Amino acid sequence: MSGTSLDGVDAAMLQSDGQEILAFGDSGYRAYSAQEQAVLRSGLGCWQDAPEVAQVAALCEQAHEEVLAGFEGAELIGFHGQTLAHDPGGRGTHQAGDGAALAARLGKPVVWDFRSSDVELGGQGAPLAPFFHFACAKWIGATEPLAFLNLGGVGNITWVDPRKSTPEEPGALLAFDTGPANAPLNDLLQQRRGQAYDKDGALAAQGEVVEGALELFLDDPYFPKIPPKSLDRDAFADMLDLVRELDDGDAAATMTGMAATAVMLALDHCPTRPHQLLVTGGGRHNPVMMQMLEASLDCAVKPVEMVGLDGDMLEAQAFAYLAIRVAKGLPTSSPETTGVSALVGGGTVSYPANNPA
Template structure:
């Protein structure tokens, strides 16, 4: 393994189940040397149905083999567009997450992806953290610390505490203190609550498309305050972090909005999302100077407005400091892949509740 910077291809398919993101990153596993080009492969309607059908299932259950094979094939097809990548960080497709019980399940074999791509693959990032008693999620926080370090070195932000809020299927935030010596001591992270997943599921269930593009539907609706108040009574919000969620941990919220008209249901889910983030900020050492939003949720104007109206700090897309909010999670798994190669921790007590910093992940050699 060469010293210095490695060009890694990070790949991510989140719980929103819309497609695969891929992004190149140059890193030594600590600092970010630079960002490369990126790409996206959308799932077809049939592919999305296969993945949706396997949600909540574990190895050996019906539909899991098909979902795993689909994940590998989709990632391999997209990876072919990046021949310059020296290795691949492959997250797999999360189907179930139960760290206090059965563990965590990301479908898709990194060994098979290495065979199909002919390149070394780092994968299975979460299992070791869970085995050691951690939540196994979120895993992007150490990368968020590296992003803050990069933005400060580039003169794009001041060296003050900042929060990264990722809005994928589930929401998660990372408190980053740049004054700390590294991610092991400079991060606090946890899942905030449901994000895009219930909104996407609502749209699909009502035949309105795959997502509420731009938040247009929610913007026309009126949130049901009673449903939001009931949602906030869930014991999860009072739990001290670190803590993590399964995609469908708040199925009761989706059930509660079923009787509402389309726009009101969407508006209620948006306000609930913002309220859950506000509840999360109460667990931080102080209110951050700014909150940087990444993930698909930042494209939803109704969500961004709800955050601005609810939070005590400015909410803005991560592009404000020169980062790519669509590709941050993919970049994270490229960065984490290099950390795994170098034997560096990828999670720790303040991010996943593991008892000590965890060097997780598996490495599959290139095979033809």
């Protein structure tokens, strides 16, 4: 998985029958250099016909090949690609990277292009991790509704009712993007200090949330919109303008507060209040972000490690799980997770020449 934060590629092994998680395996990480991040940024917002895309796709395939070469025994690979543009209801969705080329290089079948089928059938194409979150809720033995919050470049939430038997059962899931999370904050740090992100929330801890900027942010019509709904990485590009006049500390604190408040508003859309909110993604490493969530929410807020899961690898594990479901012909999204018109199993399976379908 190479996400919208553009920090690197996560890879993780998972054993599953497409329903239950049977075992978690090894994981790995391949960071993008500053120069490589610049290449990826050059393609943001670009569609398949843009000249920048070829270079981004080549880099994405190379990075994935490098990290995946360190895994032995994998029978199937899930390859998400690098999201460059996401416009459901418009031009569609675009993840750069050719799964067929990766299958040829690695000599193993690769499942890829997970989102297009969902979008073509009227869905948002995101978020796609909810079916895996349902399996995780079963794996940890949850008995009451809970929610998974992924704070990556964009925030997304999955409300899960583990009392249901399958993720496709009506009422088992609700999922949607909460709003911007790390991406605009990372952009702020890059622009002002040449840093990739606000490590340990150190800069935000030096400032205060400026209510005027926060209120302008919350006026966006996205927040009251009924889910399912999704966002492009740069959907809230004006956030940087809202904090332009603030000093670095106040700007970082305010943008962190924006992400946390978006989560608070998201919980109002859930069928019932979750018993606990399990946080994954890079945002859980930001103590200021976590403190803001704990202060504003009326449920327990925990990093997923507290229930035995790996928050750094959960999304990579999700696409391993989804790859198995695609290969078995099982659905990967539903009307409750993406707004798609019917259950859909997204994804294309590409086989190497020496291992045809």
